[in-house]
Structure formats: structure tokens, C-alpha cells
Amino acid sequence: MFYRAIRLCSSVVVIGVSYLPKDHALHIEVNQHLTKEEQQELLTCIKHMWSTEVDLTPFYNQFTDGPLQPIIQKRKGLHLVLDSSIYECLIKTIIGQQLNISFAATLEQRLVQLAGEEINYKGMCLPVFPDPEKVASLCYEDLQKLQFNRRKAEYIIDISRLIVEGKLDLEGLMGCSEEEVMEKLLPLRGIGRWTVECVLLFGMGKPDLLPAADIGLRNAIAHVFELDQKPSEEEVRKLGEQWKPYRSYVTFYLWDAITEQKIKKKQI
């Protein structure tokens, strides 16, 4: 069982999620009474965030052998886990650019403390990511004080302001194709190809993205394929050709594998 605080239109709801193996289903517990509309909104959000509607069978059938088979087999049943909004995903991805994940997590937490909310529930502190409105109201120095570099502070606040001004409709991208999303986001300062790929994958749940420049992915590939050097971005794209149309899932499983490996290393 784990807990999350989720922002609906009307309020923030705390949910407890557990997996019921017998029914192959998720059990959701809610901390407050919800109207029919809120229940519907929450359900849609949960289905999206945990990719519950995706059938992984064809993915597994495509990787019955080869170097990826063991790490995929080991994680059978693992679905994509997405952020609760495209906005949250985009800002977190920008924060994570070039930084080791632990420092990136620290910066995320500081942003939540400054502009978002932290809900206390059963002794846990559950983060709620801030709205664009709240971030747009900050000044660059506010984020610099949290040890964001100047440029990153500008990217994050400027993008939030575009949304508030109605010049950028991030959540409206949900219905768009990958190409359309790329065209809309790439011109914005602070957003490069890797960032858009991450948003398509971890914000929108598109099944066939390969953030080939990603250092974690490159490390994971070097490890799984027993290469003596990290593959270049181009080499990753070339290799990834054969993973179509499930490159997002390969990416996700490789990230999970490399994270697990790091944890093991720490324990030794």
C-alpha cells in the first residue's frame, strides 16, 4: 500500500493504492467523501497515471529472447507510472536536466515546499505539485535561493507564465500526436529534444518514445549489453529501432533496472 495526494479540479484528495493479485486489480482508498463527478475525475486520473488500460502481452511477446529478456521478464506486470499532469512532468524534467537524480529530487521538494503543498496524512508527508499560477507568481531570485541555476529558474517561471497568459495549453496536448507536441514545445527556451521525449513518455504515456540522450538509459544499455563504453545518442537510436513500437516500455524497464542496480550497490 502506498499513498499519494492528487489535485482534482475542486480539491486535493489523498488516495491509498494497493494491488489485489487475485483480481489483478488496484484497490483505491480515499480520505474523504467525493461527489460522483469527483469520483469520475479521480478514476480517470488513476487509470492514466498507472497505465492500467494498457495490455502488455504483445510487448512481452516481442522480447522472448535477447539481452533485454531477463530484465523484462523479471519486471513482468510493471506498467508505466506517469506524473499527474503534463505540467508537473515538464517542470520536473527541466529540473532534472543535467543533475544527478538525488539533487534533482531535492530541488523538486524545495519547489513543492515553496509553491506547492505538503499534506500530512497518517504520519506521512505527501507532496502536491504547485499549479502554474503559483509558479508564475514567483520571481527568478526565489528559485535561485533554492539553488536552482539562473537559467533554469527562468525556464520554469517563463513557461509557467506562458500557461497563465493562455499562450501555452500543455494539458491540451494530450490529444496531440508526438510530432505536434514536438513542434509546440521544442521552440520554448529550456526545452530540448530529450525533455519533450520525457514529457511524451512520463507525462502523456505514449508507448514508443526513446529519450536516447538520457545518461541513465545509456548507462543501462552499456550494462545490459555488456559494452565497454556508453553508447552515443545515435547508437541508442539505432539500437532502439528494433524495440518499436514499445520503446517507452524498454526505456522504463531499463531505468528500473539501473535504479535497482544502484540500490544494490549501496547496500554492499
Next chain:
DNA sequence: AACCAGGTACCTA
């Protein structure tokens, strides 16, 4: 003690 980190924009030639 360097060097790298789930990149990107910016500067120079």
C-alpha cells in the same frame, strides 16, 4: 580531488 550527473542555451570561429 577531480569528474560526472536522467541537457540546454549560448558563445565563438
Next chain:
DNA sequence: TAGGTACATGGT
């Protein structure tokens, strides 16, 4: 167009 560099700081 191409190639080098700053960024802000924690981890190894």
C-alpha cells in the same frame, strides 16, 4: 554548422 563551455551542487 560545428565545436566548446557555463550552469549549481551533490555524489563517487
